[in-house]
Amino acid sequence: MLELEQEICNEYMIYDVVTAGVPQIDENVIMAIQQHAHESAMHQATVDPHPAEADTATHRQHESDPDLALLQELLLQAQQLLDTEQSIETPQQLTIIKSDRRGRRPMREFLLAPEYQRIDELEARIADLQRQLHDRDALIQMLSPAISRAIAQQVQEAHDEMAEALYPVIGRTIQRAVTESMRDLARRIDHMMRCSMRMFFLWRLVLWIRGIRPSDAALREALPFQVNELFLIHRESGLLIQHLSASATLTDADLIASMLAAIRAYVQESFLPHSDHSLDSIEYGDMQILVEEGPAALLAVVVQGVQPAGFRAILRQQLTELHAAYGAILRSFQGDPIDGAWMLPLLQPLMEWHDGSA
Amino acid sequence: MVQRKVCLVGDFAVGKTSLFNRFVYNRFSETYQSTIGVRVQRKILKVRDHELALILWDTEGGQDSTTLKESYLKGAAGAVIVCDLTRTGTILHCEEYIHLLRRENPALPLAIAGNKLDLVSPDHAHVTVAHQVAQLFQAPLTLSSANLGVGVEQLFQSLGERLVHAQTTI
Numbered sequence A: 001m002l003e004l005e006q007e008i009c010n011e012y013m014i015y016d017v018v019t020a021g022v023p024q025i026d027e028n029v030i031m032a033i034q035q036h037a038h039e040s041a042m043h044q045a046t047v048d049p050h051p052a053e054a055d056t057a058t059h060r061q062h063e064s065d066p067d068l069a070l071l072q073e074l075l076l077q078a079q080q081l082l083d084t085e086q087s088i089e090t091p092q093q094l095t096i097i098k099s100d101r102r103g104r105r106p107m108r109e110f111l112l113a114p115e116y117q118r119i120d121e122l123e124a125r126i127a128d129l130q131r132q133l134h135d136r137d138a139l140i141q142m143l144s145p146a147i148s149r150a151i152a153q154q155v156q157e158a159h160d161e162m163a164e165a166l167y168p169v170i171g172r173t174i175q176r177a178v179t180e181s182m183r184d185l186a187r188r189i190d191h192m193m194r195c196s197m198r199m200f201f202l203w204r205l206v207l208w209i210r211g212i213r214p215s216d217a218a219l220r221e222a223l224p225f226q227v228n229e230l231f232l233i234h235r236e237s238g239l240l241i242q243h244l245s246a247s248a249t250l251t252d253a254d255l256i257a258s259m260l261a262a263i264r265a266y267v268q269e270s271f272l273p274h275s276d277h278s279l280d281s282i283e284y285g286d287m288q289i290l291v292e293e294g295p296a297a298l299l300a301v302v303v304q305g306v307q308p309a310g311f312r313a314i315l316r317q318q319l320t321e322l323h324a325a326y327g328a329i330l331r332s333f334q335g336d337p338i339d340g341a342w343m344l345p346l347l348q349p350l351m352e353w354h355d356g357s358a
Numbered sequence B: 001m002v003q004r005k006v007c008l009v010g011d012f013a014v015g016k017t018s019l020f021n022r023f024v025y026n027r028f029s030e031t032y033q034s035t036i037g038v039r040v041q042r043k044i045l046k047v048r049d050h051e052l053a054l055i056l057w058d059t060e061g062g063q064d065s066t067t068l069k070e071s072y073l074k075g076a077a078g079a080v081i082v083c084d085l086t087r088t089g090t091i092l093h094c095e096e097y098i099h100l101l102r103r104e105n106p107a108l109p110l111a112i113a114g115n116k117l118d119l120v121s122p123d124h125a126h127v128t129v130a131h132q133v134a135q136l137f138q139a140p141l142t143l144s145s146a147n148l149g150v151g152v153e154q155l156f157q158s159l160g161e162r163l164v165h166a167q168t169t170i
């Protein structure tokens, strides 16, 4: 009996559970519980100096106590009520008035379990969000689907503006990719056509035998190739000996020649320190700088488009001839201006080089 | 136009790039950005009514002359050896740079720049040492401050004048 009373004291008497509307708690039940618990508490305070003995007394009294049946009945009702309370979804419907401070935790937890659970969930979510905010990867992972959708939508709604914004990036990339694949195509065809024939029907026959479409061959013929600049550079000092230009807009030819020499020296020192090889071409966009090295001078040409077959060989040949004829002059170059008329016959044809040249 | 290649050499952080920037662009920066490899710039000098294009090669400095890449020196018509007047070691290392530069061409026009003059007094012991080194190896010393723009024009101008008529390179 005492155990039960104690429980009631701890749990039920401490709270007056008043419902706002639903569900209805029978006021008689509450009053009966309160009264009974109060009486029992008084009884316990005066009659219970030895709890262990009282315990056995409780067991003995269980069957004969006339109140027990009523109390059990009340407890059952209270239990049912609490069950319905637990199923209440919105906590606003429930008002809890605390009437005592002792031992209220189990009851509160019991009553507010769903809210505690929600708080726990919310706390977990906040912690997770904070972690995502501080973790760059997680943040990117969280934001990227939204950003992707926004971009997709923006592209659909304002494609002109988007295209304009992206043009500098995409345009250049496409240009480079096209040039690259054109170069590949040209190289492939060149490779297959090494020994091409001049006579038309034979040429068509060769194309047919080698499996090249005439349209591809015609395209190859039509690909633009241009030599924009030509620099003859003193090998040791990097100083400019002669410069020819297709456009005549270049004013820093001497500086460019020296920079090219410095880049070559740097690459040589840093990446090829004990090798005979040196930097022989630099690519940027669809432009290329081809460098041929002679004993006294370098020949560097800036070309655009697809290099015709055998162009490098021609560069080497002209440079060799230049050294054969004027090697001594090239070697003794000190940076004083020279009248370059004598070398023009060897250099000028390179500026006008195209596929048909031979 | 007459062109001449001139190299700037010296230990790290002595102020080669600062002198180069002061001379070419007339600017100076307090922040130290170590040069990687070599930088090239051109500056036109007026030498006795003639124009001379100085092609300056600003090289990367190391602890001493042993890290200097000799391929950067090839074909140079002259050189500026830079030392830092606040660091004795950089002044004493000038000797090694001079030997290196004169090995191929003993008559190569050289100039020594005693830089960061704004950080020392003119009678500082380091200044005296710099003068002694210059005298010993017969290379003219110019005291300079890239920071204040002192002695910089004078340094390159006097070297330029000697370059026009010197006909030999490394």
Ligand SMILES: Nc1nc2c(ncn2[C@@H]2O[C@H](COP(=O)(O)OP(=O)(O)OP(=O)(O)O)[C@@H](O)[C@H]2O)c(=O)[nH]1
Binding pocket: B010, B011, B012, B013, B014, B015, B016, B017, B018, B019, B029, B030, B031, B032, B033, B034, B035, B036, B059, B060, B061, B062, B115, B116, B117, B118, B119, B144, B145, B146, B147, B148
């Ligand atoms: N006060 C003062 N500081 C200077 C002067 N010249 C250079 N400095 C400073 O010294 C530091 C090194 O200068 P740099 O010109 O980069 O030295 P550097 O010789 O080119 O160095 P490396 O490229 O590593 O070989 C920088 O912080 C400069 O601001 C000067 O005349 N006066």
Ligand SMILES: [Mg+2]
Binding pocket: B016, B017, B018, B033, B034, B035, B058, B059, B060, B061
């Ligand atoms: Mg530097």
